[in-house]
Structures are given as structure tokens and as C-alpha cells.
Amino acid sequence: MDLKRKSEKLIREWLKNSPKKALLVKGARQVGKTHAIRRVLTAEHADFFEINLIETPAAVDVLAAAQTVDDLVLGFSALSTQKLEKGKTIIFIDEVQKYKEMITKIKFLVEEGSFRYVLSGSLLGVELTNLDSAPVGYMTTVEMFPLDFEEFLQITNIDDNIISSLRSSFENRTPVMDAVNQKMLDLFTRYLIVGGMPEAVSNFADNSNLNDVMRIHRDILSQYKLDFTQYETEDKRLLLTNAYELIPAELLKQNRRYIVTDLKKGLHFERVQSTFLWLKNAGVALSVFNSTEPRIPLKLNEKSSLFKLYFADVGMLTSEYGMNTKSMLLTKNQNLNAGGIYENAIAQELYSKGFLLYYYNSNRLGELDFVIEYNNRASPIEVKSGKDYTIHSAMNNCLANSEYQMQEGFVFANCNVSQKGKVTYLPTYMVMFLQKDSEQIVLDKIEF
Structure with missing residues (x-):
């Protein structure tokens, strides 16, 4: 059964009202984060490219090797199997805990402005405690739980x-x-x-x-x-x-x-x-x-x-x-x-x-x-x-x-x-x- 989630409303609000911010969806493993994001982006006919850092470990190497924002944008293009359109494509990075530094770098990607970004992962409450710099003002956070x-x-x-x-x-x-x-x-x-x-x-x-x-x-x-x-x-x-x-x-x-x-x-x-x-x-x-x-x-x-x-x-x-x-x-x-x-x-x-x-x-x-x-x-x-x-x-x-x-x-x-x-x-x-x-x-x- 395809389950609807209350958090989808918050994701949809971000999509429509926060073009200058990235979205971070966090929560425990298996609470439905990926499914909720896909549901909203698909229902809203958004052009999005999804990359899972567990399923594609080579992507971590590509992102970690990037020295500049331009390198990151080029890296996404190299990883994508579809054409990324500036000003239109949303890049969805799943299992982002595998490269937690991505959350720090997202500030610079948002400022650069080529794409919009959705990040999702589990154990972020643990991983982010050791993060050097959180992107205050550049990210909307939605926390998901099991179905109420x-x-x-x-x-x-x-x-x-x-x-x-x-x-x-x-x-x-x-x-x-x-x-x-x-x-x-x-x-x-x-x-x-x-x-x-x-x-x-x-x-x-x-x-x-x-x-x-x-x-x-x-x-x-x-x-x-x-x-x-x-x-x-x-x-x-x-x-x-x-x-x-x-x-x-x-x-x-x-x-x-x-x-x-x-x-x-x-x-x-x-x-x-x-x-x-x-x-x-x-x-x-x-x-x-x-x-x-x-x-x-x-x-x-x-x-x-x-x-x-x-x-x-x-x-x-x-x-x-x-x-x-x-x-x-x-x-x-x-x-x-x-x-x-x-x-x-x-x-x-x-x-x-x-x-x-x-x-x-x-x-x-x-x-x-x-x-x-x-x-x-x-x-x-x-x-x-x-x-x-x-x-x-x-x-x-x-x-x-x-x-x-x-x-x-x-x-x-x-x-x-x-x-x-x-x-x-x-x-x-x-x-x-x-x-x-x-x-x-x-x-x-x-x-x-």
C-alpha cells in the first residue's frame, strides 16, 4: 500500500516556497524518508536526479575530491545519467550520512544557484554533532518519525x-x-x-x-x-x-x-x-x-x-x-x-x-x-x-x-x-x- 505522510506537506511547502534553501530530511532508518521525498517530487512533476551514497560509493569519492563549488557541480553532472538543467533540476542526495561534509558544502551550492538540493539520511543526529559548520540560514530541516x-x-x-x-x-x-x-x-x-x-x-x-x-x-x-x-x-x-x-x-x-x-x-x-x-x-x-x-x-x-x-x-x-x-x-x-x-x-x-x-x-x-x-x-x-x-x-x-x-x-x-x-x-x-x-x-x- 502506498502510504501518505504528514511530512509530505512540509516537503511540498519547501518545494514551492523556499527556492534559496536546501532541504534536509532526517529520521531513523526505515521511517519512510526516501519514499516521501520521491512521492512529492514525482507528484509535483519536478525534474530531479537521485543519487544514493550507499548504493553508489564512488560518488563519495567524486564529491570528496571536489575543491571548489564548480568542481561539485561538475561532479554531479559526471555522476548523472540524465541531463541536469540549471535552474530546474533538483539534486536528491540520499544516505548523505556516508559523506556528512556534504551538509557543510550545501551552503556554497545554494549560493551558487545552479540547482536545488534535497538531502536525506539516517543517523544524522549522531553524525551532525561532529560537523564543523552547519549551514544556518541555507537549509530547511524536516524530521520524520514512524507513522503516528x-x-x-x-x-x-x-x-x-x-x-x-x-x-x-x-x-x-x-x-x-x-x-x-x-x-x-x-x-x-x-x-x-x-x-x-x-x-x-x-x-x-x-x-x-x-x-x-x-x-x-x-x-x-x-x-x-x-x-x-x-x-x-x-x-x-x-x-x-x-x-x-x-x-x-x-x-x-x-x-x-x-x-x-x-x-x-x-x-x-x-x-x-x-x-x-x-x-x-x-x-x-x-x-x-x-x-x-x-x-x-x-x-x-x-x-x-x-x-x-x-x-x-x-x-x-x-x-x-x-x-x-x-x-x-x-x-x-x-x-x-x-x-x-x-x-x-x-x-x-x-x-x-x-x-x-x-x-x-x-x-x-x-x-x-x-x-x-x-x-x-x-x-x-x-x-x-x-x-x-x-x-x-x-x-x-x-x-x-x-x-x-x-x-x-x-x-x-x-x-x-x-x-x-x-x-x-x-x-x-x-x-x-x-x-x-x-x-x-x-x-x-x-x-x-
């Missing part, structure tokens, strides 16, 4: 009218028709099982075979582990692999916190901090740091040595747990410890929308699964997988604390929409409607 739940719905019979009605229920805090709500909850369960990796979603849409989904997830996991060995020194390889493989076990704990000593007894966070940063920057894991106070700005109270780690894709997480876990999710087996799975899905959804995620823990007030900045306030979030979703003492305590100035807390559960005091209960799928606050600030003109 709303994107996942395109493989179902849920149309835009239903989505619009659900959004209205979210905005007005009114219940959804029971039959529709149950249908959406069931679809969200399927999302937990399949996840948002495009190949897995497309395969499931065509075949509905979970064995194929698990095989695809295993293949992607193998690629991740290969990246660990390919891009890091030998002493870090085993640590990266072990740190990543430990995430599913840590999410089975009651508080989901990642404990460094579970990797190796006596290990200190400071010695392995770069390992967790690598996993985050590579886009294969999501980090949620502790905030010592649930008040804005949350970043000011960040304690990075205390954290949770989630998989970047919830479907890959449930595949790690195995087919039995997926079956228990489908049959709503109450014996399943599903809290970490639901938390992973909520974290994944919020992260893709640009939220900075934190959690809060206090001996006096209790622990909040997540705290986000929403409507210019700190908003607590609890994720419940069972029937006792109305029990949330930590949220009650924090909402009642006038120092934190919280206006609303969200409980995501297998329920319908309702409100009680400052607590809003939402079905899990409605996380797709939470949107990050706009960062645009308009100042009034100051008269002198």
Missing part, C-alpha cells in the same frame, strides 16, 4: 468525517458515540501491535499477517544493531546493543525508569551518558527525563541522570515481547502487563508532535507518567491500561498544588471522554489531537 496513529488510520475505513467528529469531541470534551469509540479503541490496539514503521504498516494493510510484521521488525532491529557496530568504536558497540535491548525489560517495571546498574552492577550514569545520547540522537529510542518540579519551563528543572527510555516505534516493542503479547493485546487479556506498551505509544505520539517529554516523581506527591507544556502550563499525563483509570493520586496532588498552577490533567485509558474537576479522561487514541503550543511570538510595535 492518525497516519496509521489510512489503512482502515475511518474517513475524514469521523476524524473531524472525534476532534470536535476532544475539543469540546464531549463523549463519543459508544460504537465509534470502541471501534477506535480496537484500532489503537492494532496500532500497538503493528506500530508505525512504513514497511510493516503497508504489509499489514495488504496481508494482515502478523508473522510478516514481526519479520519486518526483526530485520529493522538487525539494521539498527549493524549501525551500532558500524558507526561506533569497538568499546561502545556492546554497550549500545545491551542498552537498547534492555529497554523492553525496563518498561515492564512499575515505574518504567531506566536503571543504569541493570546494564552492569556498579555502573555510573556519567560513564555511559553518551550511550543513551547516541540512541536518542540516532532516532531509535525516545528519552523522557525527570523534572524535579512540574512547572514551566520544565527544561529548567531537568535532571538528565534520571530518565525513561522508550522504543521509537511501539510495534517494534511488542514484537520484542513476542507473538503471545500481541495476541493478549488483541484479546484484551487482563493478565498482560501492558502499561509500558501504552506509555510507549503515548510517548511516541507526543514526541512526533514536538513535545518535550518529562516525568515527575516525589515521595510526597507521587509519580506522574508524563508532564508536558500545553496551553502555556505544565500539564500532567497519566496512562492507564486497566480498568482502574480513575485512580491517580499523584495527579490529584499536583493539580491541587497551587504552586504548580496546573489547569488540566489528562488520563489516557480505554474509556470514553469525560471530565471530573481538573481531570480530563480521554480514550487513548485521542492523544493524536494534542498539539504543541505555537512558538510564534508577535510583539507590539514600540513607539519612541
Whole structure:
């Protein structure tokens, strides 16, 4: 199935509105970057030349040998199997992490102006940390993630009218028709099982075979582990692999916190901090740091040595747990410890929308699964997988604390929409409607 992505809108906006900037599309391996770029350029009838630096390693030698901008332009012409037309052709360089210096050189190519440029690659969050000079002002960046739940719905019979009605229920805090709500909850369960990796979603849409989904997830996991060995020194390889493989076990704990000593007894966070940063920057894991106070700005109270780690894709997480876990999710087996799975899905959804995620823990007030900045306030979030979703003492305590100035807390559960005091209960799928606050600030003109 040919999947549409929200990021295509951003790519299209760049194509139409930013002729003096290059485009960089980044994201973890296999999230659909190349496909999205091709879809937009083809749909807009753009003249483009695509070169993959992994499939064509000789291209790296050609680009690296270039001493001037003219050399680079000549190099592209030599590599191309088609005529490159100045002022018209778009040059699409895929797997650009194989020659990361290209991102520095793009500034000079944009200034030269013969062609427009699209760059794409994985592990750029890792590679760019060592880059000498980033082309500030010369590049638009789009980050891609696995399909979110709303994107996942395109493989179902849920149309835009239903989505619009659900959004209205979210905005007005009114219940959804029971039959529709149950249908959406069931679809969200399927999302937990399949996840948002495009190949897995497309395969499931065509075949509905979970064995194929698990095989695809295993293949992607193998690629991740290969990246660990390919891009890091030998002493870090085993640590990266072990740190990543430990995430599913840590999410089975009651508080989901990642404990460094579970990797190796006596290990200190400071010695392995770069390992967790690598996993985050590579886009294969999501980090949620502790905030010592649930008040804005949350970043000011960040304690990075205390954290949770989630998989970047919830479907890959449930595949790690195995087919039995997926079956228990489908049959709503109450014996399943599903809290970490639901938390992973909520974290994944919020992260893709640009939220900075934190959690809060206090001996006096209790622990909040997540705290986000929403409507210019700190908003607590609890994720419940069972029937006792109305029990949330930590949220009650924090909402009642006038120092934190919280206006609303969200409980995501297998329920319908309702409100009680400052607590809003939402079905899990409605996380797709939470949107990050706009960062645009308009100042009034100051008269002198």
C-alpha cells in the first residue's frame, strides 16, 4: 500500500516556497524518508536526479575530491545519467550520512544557484554533532518519525468525517458515540501491535499477517544493531546493543525508569551518558527525563541522570515481547502487563508532535507518567491500561498544588471522554489531537 505522510506537506511547502534553501530530511532508518521525498517530487512533476551514497560509493569519492563549488557541480553532472538543467533540476542526495561534509558544502551550492538540493539520511543526529559548520540560514530541516496513529488510520475505513467528529469531541470534551469509540479503541490496539514503521504498516494493510510484521521488525532491529557496530568504536558497540535491548525489560517495571546498574552492577550514569545520547540522537529510542518540579519551563528543572527510555516505534516493542503479547493485546487479556506498551505509544505520539517529554516523581506527591507544556502550563499525563483509570493520586496532588498552577490533567485509558474537576479522561487514541503550543511570538510595535 502506498502510504501518505504528514511530512509530505512540509516537503511540498519547501518545494514551492523556499527556492534559496536546501532541504534536509532526517529520521531513523526505515521511517519512510526516501519514499516521501520521491512521492512529492514525482507528484509535483519536478525534474530531479537521485543519487544514493550507499548504493553508489564512488560518488563519495567524486564529491570528496571536489575543491571548489564548480568542481561539485561538475561532479554531479559526471555522476548523472540524465541531463541536469540549471535552474530546474533538483539534486536528491540520499544516505548523505556516508559523506556528512556534504551538509557543510550545501551552503556554497545554494549560493551558487545552479540547482536545488534535497538531502536525506539516517543517523544524522549522531553524525551532525561532529560537523564543523552547519549551514544556518541555507537549509530547511524536516524530521520524520514512524507513522503516528492518525497516519496509521489510512489503512482502515475511518474517513475524514469521523476524524473531524472525534476532534470536535476532544475539543469540546464531549463523549463519543459508544460504537465509534470502541471501534477506535480496537484500532489503537492494532496500532500497538503493528506500530508505525512504513514497511510493516503497508504489509499489514495488504496481508494482515502478523508473522510478516514481526519479520519486518526483526530485520529493522538487525539494521539498527549493524549501525551500532558500524558507526561506533569497538568499546561502545556492546554497550549500545545491551542498552537498547534492555529497554523492553525496563518498561515492564512499575515505574518504567531506566536503571543504569541493570546494564552492569556498579555502573555510573556519567560513564555511559553518551550511550543513551547516541540512541536518542540516532532516532531509535525516545528519552523522557525527570523534572524535579512540574512547572514551566520544565527544561529548567531537568535532571538528565534520571530518565525513561522508550522504543521509537511501539510495534517494534511488542514484537520484542513476542507473538503471545500481541495476541493478549488483541484479546484484551487482563493478565498482560501492558502499561509500558501504552506509555510507549503515548510517548511516541507526543514526541512526533514536538513535545518535550518529562516525568515527575516525589515521595510526597507521587509519580506522574508524563508532564508536558500545553496551553502555556505544565500539564500532567497519566496512562492507564486497566480498568482502574480513575485512580491517580499523584495527579490529584499536583493539580491541587497551587504552586504548580496546573489547569488540566489528562488520563489516557480505554474509556470514553469525560471530565471530573481538573481531570480530563480521554480514550487513548485521542492523544493524536494534542498539539504543541505555537512558538510564534508577535510583539507590539514600540513607539519612541
